[in-house]
Amino acid sequence: MLPASIQITGEQLSAAEVQDICESLKEDGVRLLSVRGCQLSDRDFGRLNLNLGVVSGAGRARHLADALKTNRSLQTLFLHGNPLCDAGLVALNAALSTHPALVSLDLGDGSLGDRALGLVCGLLPPDGAKSGLRELTLSANPGISSKGWARLAIAVAHSSQLRVLNLDYNPLGDQIAGMLAVAVASSRTLEVLDLEGTGLTNQSAQVFLDMVENYPTCLRVLVLAENDISPELQQQICDLLSDDEPGPASTLNVSFFNPTDSSPQMVLLTSGLGESLLAETEM
Template identity: 75%
Template sequence: MLPGSIQITGESLSGAEIKDICDSLKENSVRLLSVRGCQLSDRDFGRVCRGVAESHSLAQLNLNLGVVSSIGRTKQLADALRANRSIQTLFLHGSPLLDAGLVALNTALSTHPSLVSLDLGDCMLGDEAVRLICGMLPPDGAKSGLRELTLSANPAISTNGWARLAVAVAHSSQLRVLNLDYNPLGDQIAGMLAVAVASSRSLEVLDLEGTGLTNQSAQIFLDMVENYPTCLRVLVLAENAISPELQQQISDLLSEGEEEDDKDGEAHGNAQSSREKIAWVPHSNSNTQVVLVTSGLGDSLLAETEL
């Protein structure tokens, strides 16, 4: 029997329900476990973590919206992740981790052999957390790292923290999707990110929705995609003070770039490129309009299904 999914949202979980979840994990019959926004006792959370540690089938774990509610739970999750070898996607969006939580999780996250997608949006993170996250984006030639990273709505991160992240993104050999929406970045940080995008040989999706940008930032991105080769395929600029004309110009240029890439791939019989495109695809939590929706990445089998 192929592994299935357990998806529960906003419920108070009983001991019997927790037992069923744990039994399924230990029997390797679960590929996706989501207890998003659910209430469970500390004891039951520990039981679930032990089940995660023993599972060989679990590929996606969704603990969004406050399930990891204390440093004690964070440490239990870290222990589970150190033992687990199968998780590819981890959602912790809306967990009050703080920098101390990232310190507790860092070793487990950075050494996990399968983890490629991590959502740390709205986790009350600061610069120390960003420093640790940068270690999960190793430079070219180093070990493999994250392919998708979400840091939405972490306003405590300073300009220095974002600058450090931009440097890591510029040199990361794996990162394809970066979601920074609803952070007060402003034009200065956007300029740093534009340099990072221009330097990156992997980044395909950048979400800057609601980040306080103006036409100044948009013009920099326009100049970049117009004059320099880039892997970028999707740029989200919604809910910023950017003119529709500039957004359309960027969209058109990105679209032209992808069409050229597709033609080159066909002309050279680029089978390897095709394999890479379908080997891993990112999740998407956004229902917003994007500047360009032609990433070719598709919808992930591991995508979060509960919004």
């Protein structure tokens, strides 16, 4: 019987090992495939049906795009820590935008810029359009400008699907946070917003406090850690968000796929980051 998951960390993958992974994937017997911090040749990378490893340039991104065009059951794609840059995401965009089941995408620490973010906004279609992402991670992409973040805020405001948005460790500042607050207030679906370490002050926190205190919102979790925000303001926001929850807001668990279902496939292409995300998929 084929394994339900393949998880390899920090190894040099031989041609034979790559071939074994390919055969398992062809038999549709792998639900979770994680290759973290591993090394493999360009030739072997191109042979992988779902192209795992470090996506270190546009060439490998094109290999991954070709694989995504032939595999139509993927729901979750984690590319955290891969230096895709704008060129890499351009290579992937056609496959991502037409993939029917993709609901969770992690592009954290991907050296993305405004051009790439514009393509990501296309994966958040407005109300009444096709289905889009439910969870999006854009952590640690400092190359994105305020104009790019403003465009994302508009897309979030009109998205009919997005539930979780992780923007931690981006230099957003209070101005962009204000735009995001408007987007959150407009969204009918967003439940989790992570703004940890994004250069915010009490000014931003006061805007979010006013929003959750005076306007109806779907938001349940707002992460403001590692910002220049007073603990009192953070606690006030947390208390308001958790009023309708059985426990503290920080303990809310959000999941959009059933680990016991044999149909979803997950691919994690990381550089050793995102362990918490992997832990959630294995629960």
